[in-house]
Amino acid sequence: MPNGQAIKYHQSEAYKYLGILQLDYIKHGQLKNVVSKEYIQRVRKVLKSKLNGGNTIKAINSWAIPVIRYTAGIINWTQMELDSLDRKTRKLMTFHYALHPHSDVDRLYLPRKLGGRSLLQVNQTVGKACIGRLCKNSTQPALLEVKNKEMFKDSMSEVAWANA
Template sequence: QYRYLGVCQDSRINHTQLKKEFQEKYKSRVTKLLNTLLSGGNLIKAINSWAVPVLTYSFGIVKWSVTDLDELDRLTRRLLTKFRQLHTNSSVIRLYLPRRRGGRGLLNIKNQCLNQEDSLRRKILNNRDPLITAIAREDAGYTPLSLECELIPVDETEGVLQDDEDVVEDGDHSQQLLVTEQPTAASSSDTPNRPKKRARIADDSNTTIMKCAFEILKGAANNLHKQAPKPTETDAFFAYAATKVNNYSVQVQKLVQHAVFEILMKADSGYYDWPTPNYERPYSCPIQPETVPPHSEHRLESLTVHISMQSAADALPTTSSQSSPRASIVSQFSDYV
């Protein structure tokens, strides 16, 4: 037994032993790459360029069955899931699709093996050398190429898209996954078909809510335009005061402004916020009626209080000893003594 170009050979090739060695080496390389904590894109590139070539070197020489190739693909997915690089519910299709088509770009081992065997078979069968032609006629399953058989077309998506049930909708790429890259004669552009937009139906809940909100805002805007603000008593007073102050001289205007500003400062400090006491009867105003400006409310009130107090004083009895209660009490006390 000897090794030629990395393949153990004897009188015949031990395919079972070679397949076991290649599987162990491929698994060890993938595990080493997963322990490096590379990013998603760099990890896939590293697997395609360092781990997968261990197997592709044996394609066309070692007899790999479809079951063996599927087991290698499952082994790769198990390792990715173990190291949290692939979710258990992720789409298998997207894992093997190229990155330009929305996938992750991992090489499918089954497709690689079938494509390489097919290319080798075509190269040998298209050769016109008599010796190679004679060897090809005698190869009836002796090698993995099976040169005696006719050319078998290999689909690039074989092993990935097996049936319609394998198609998993994953985001916006659900329709793009089934688009082939082979250009058709009918279409002149190479742009992939985009998924159609969702048709907006009449009873859509979001549409109904937006319509109701728009109608409410529209009605509120119309009401604001229709209802003009009514002038209040305070607005009318200040408008009258401004008109009246403009007729005064500049000096008087400044005095009025300072007085009003002082009143506003007291109002801001809460000077006028104390409750006003309610008196049962009028009280005498310390301001004399003569000092009050004419035609003012304070003057009328002071005049009323002054007149009422004068009438009350006239109605009282005189301060003689006969009418005074104090004099009568004194006389009674003197008689008692």
């Protein structure tokens, strides 16, 4: 360096790697807030678009849910946080008249073939993505059995399971 000056490195500055805020460690708290806000923002945009019921659910499943799925296994999500995101989704759907306040919550998540609406649960999506990543390269007998029997394979997202 000219004049004997050293390069200043600020340890407190975070950087993004593949969209994940990092320093020497992953900043779970900040990242959870950013991802949650982005997910809720996308759900709001879909619900404001005034699509019909089936297309609204498809749009949420294909545009909003992947924001959460991408962070599965990287961020330490708690059960309570994931349930809270599901609850916020249902509240927004009720606010935008996409879900009746007295309708059955379980029916919302059932496949269309069984009379449901096929909305993907945030909680289950994160769980399946984590298990998919564990099973993909595992040599443990129990995880290989789960992979072989396809126990956690979602009928709606077969491609997501293969790419997990």
